[in-house]
Amino acid sequence: MKLYVIGLGPGDDAMMTAEALRAIGDSDCIVGYGVYIDLIRHLTEGKEILMTPMKQELARCRMAVEAAASGKTVAMVSSGDAGIYGMAGLIYEVLAEYTDADVQVKVIPGITAACSAAAVLGAPLTHDFAVISLSDLLTPWENIEKRLRLAAEAGFVMAIYNPASKKRADYLKKACRIVSEHLPPHTPCGVVRNIGRAGQESAVLTLKELEEYPADMFTTVIIGNRTTKVIDGKLITPRGYRGVDGGE
Template sequence: MVGIGPGGAADMSPRTLQALQTAGVIVGYKTYIDLVRDNIQGKEIISTGMTREKDRCAAAIEQASAGRRVAVVSSGDPGVYGMAGLVLEMLDASGKLDDVPVEVIPGITSATAAAARLGAPLMHDFAVISLSDLLTPWETIERRLEAAAGADFVIVLYNPASRKRNWQINKAREIFLTFKEPSTPVGIVKNAARQDEEIYITDLENMLHHPIDMLTTVIVGNRSTRLAGGFIVTPRGYAL
């Protein structure tokens, strides 16, 4: 399982590049395959569209069980909302976990890629929460939002909105406003470290005035988070 980070070679680790080069079969969501296509010339490619994760994992397991070297590609890190967990679960369920060698290769996450573009918003404790209720009941997500906001975590939002699903980001903001000041800094990064990157630095009151979609990572500060020039900083607490 290979994490490609944002997708550019400059942000991939040497282990990731080596795994892509030595694999005979590359498996992944077609959008992520396109990000690494220059690095996988001549490879057999198995790709599917969104929501076909189980199909991709099954294909990867079939190829690996036949003795082939397979790289299952995830953007960001494969163990953070990626494919690593599902592959391991399916190998375990099929009784093949002890027979198929597995390596999980980490990658730069959307949270850290976006944070780097904003400055240093994650210098203190933070929580990462996906707003997608496709696999997690909204009631569970809402409790997590309330708990994180109530404990004054910096909060990173993954999968904040899509064309068919945009009310969750509105609800998340409502929850945050019960615990955080409207002036709390918010960073919005679309396509972090990719072509067509967009960066917006705003606050909790005005965050919904900016475009937010599935390619966007939203970082909401805590009570100490502040602006420093064109950057967002959450102080660690060092005496200056």
């Protein structure tokens, strides 16, 4: 009947919305990748749990739609915001295949990593910014490269998702070199690992230093623009209220 597509935020209950918590509570069945289910294991007592491994996104969405079509209230969960590099789009695409199913989808937004990383680092996103994933599993690398280049040229601060994985160890370095065509090596940047979870780490560093940072799949990266600065160890992009233009 009802299919909630829920963004859990970074993972800690305190950073979920009341709406997300309530929808999980109302659901008979929780669907998700194991790592996300583990984040809310304590909220799932007595509920049916449906999991698929990574890279089984399509199967997972079909599972969720079928469970909802069978009359259950279903919560499909993921970290961050379910609408940002998340499952919300695929759920709608899959639902369109089930023309007879009476399923109402409700997307419940969550705190995405750009926002939670920015809050840890200071206030780097107070002006225009771009969100870019370095994963080339689903996107040709040339497209990613083009976006990095144009985003730097446009003066966007960048929030970089999926900066690296075991197979893509040097992608962040490649990305740094591309944006360096438009940004000086001392441009302030920041990294946050395991946001809102045990073992959270963060650092403010220069674009040149970022090239060598050992990012992993739990890292979110912020690349500043020409106005971004470091104040008392915090990464700040001025909005311009003090007469400093927040543009380029």
